[in-house]
Amino acid sequence: MTEQAAMTIAHISKTYKNGRGVRDVSLSVNKGEIFGLFGPNGSGKTTLLKIMTGLCTADEGAIHIFGHSISEQFEGAMAKVGCVIETADAYEYMSGYANLKLASRFYNDLPSGRIEEVLELVGLKAYGHEKVSGYSLGMKQRLALAAALISNPKLIILDEPTNGLDIEGIISVRNVILHLAEHQGMTFIISSHMMSEMELICTRIGILFGGQLIGQGEIGELLEGGQTMEQYYLSAIQPFKEGAAHV
Ligand SMILES: Nc1ncnc2c1ncn2[C@@H]1O[C@H](COP(=O)(O)OP(=O)(O)OP(=O)(O)O)[C@@H](O)[C@H]1O
Numbered sequence: 001m002t003e004q005a006a007m008t009i010a011h012i013s014k015t016y017k018n019g020r021g022v023r024d025v026s027l028s029v030n031k032g033e034i035f036g037l038f039g040p041n042g043s044g045k046t047t048l049l050k051i052m053t054g055l056c057t058a059d060e061g062a063i064h065i066f067g068h069s070i071s072e073q074f075e076g077a078m079a080k081v082g083c084v085i086e087t088a089d090a091y092e093y094m095s096g097y098a099n100l101k102l103a104s105r106f107y108n109d110l111p112s113g114r115i116e117e118v119l120e121l122v123g124l125k126a127y128g129h130e131k132v133s134g135y136s137l138g139m140k141q142r143l144a145l146a147a148a149l150i151s152n153p154k155l156i157i158l159d160e161p162t163n164g165l166d167i168e169g170i171i172s173v174r175n176v177i178l179h180l181a182e183h184q185g186m187t188f189i190i191s192s193h194m195m196s197e198m199e200l201i202c203t204r205i206g207i208l209f210g211g212q213l214i215g216q217g218e219i220g221e222l223l224e225g226g227q228t229m230e231q232y233y234l235s236a237i238q239p240f241k242e243g244a245a246h247v
Contacts, residue, residue: 005064014051031185032187051063054074089144090132090147096135161173199219
């Protein structure tokens with residue numbers, strides 16, 4: 001594990017009873033990066049994010065977060081991690097502020113004013129005392145992000161943070177992430193099946209296909225000779241599609 005790595009993933013495999021899952025995934029995410037995990041539906045993005053955060057156990061392989069093994073030093077590994085995976089649920093009958101107050105009870109030493117601070121970071125300060133039932137989907141996504149930020153993590157893991165949002169919601173979540181990466185030095189790992197979104201926000205991406213990591217790198221490096229991301233993706237998956245056709 002290098003000094004600048006926020007996370008290293010080495011040969012992670014997980015097979016569900018139905019034979020699907022992820023296979024031999026290795027990658028490294030540097031501090032300060034916005035790393036995008038891209039892949040079509042069912043390619044294994046959520047499975048990999050769940051393994052990263054201990055929500056699911058790998059059959060094989062190792063993950064280190066800021067130098068701590070998630071299997072052997074779980075608390076240390078997770079101490080600086082915030083995540084939103086699969087559900088961005090909040091109590092609808094409570095205000096955004098009250099929801100965050102509830103979330104903050106898991107942490108002992110939060111500075112006073114942290115809730116106001118995270119509401120401001122995600123652009124919800126003016127709406128903090130309104131009930132969540134009146135929030136748009138984009139506001140709910142930002143509230144979930146605020147909850148993930150409450151302990152001042154250094155690494156934020158987000159599963160499809162712009163899923164289901166309209167264009168304004170997508171732009172506002174994107175801007176919050178870019179702002180936090182630039183001004184707070186936070187590292188992000190974000191999954192998405194929207195290539196165009198990944199291109200706008202990520203410094204590096206990894207492409208999952210059929211549970212395998214079939215490509216990774218800086219977007220500029222991946223796109224040679226004026227290729228679009230879409231063209232790169234289609235050429236990257238081609239050998240794997242052909243392989244599958246011969247199984
Ligand atoms: N609990 C489970 N039990 C059995 N199979 C599962 C389970 N969770 C996921 N899978 C299967 O593992 C594969 C990867 O699923 P995963 O949810 O990780 O993909 P994904 O890339 O996040 O997909 P999506 O974009 O649709 O959320 C899929 O084929 C899925 O059907």
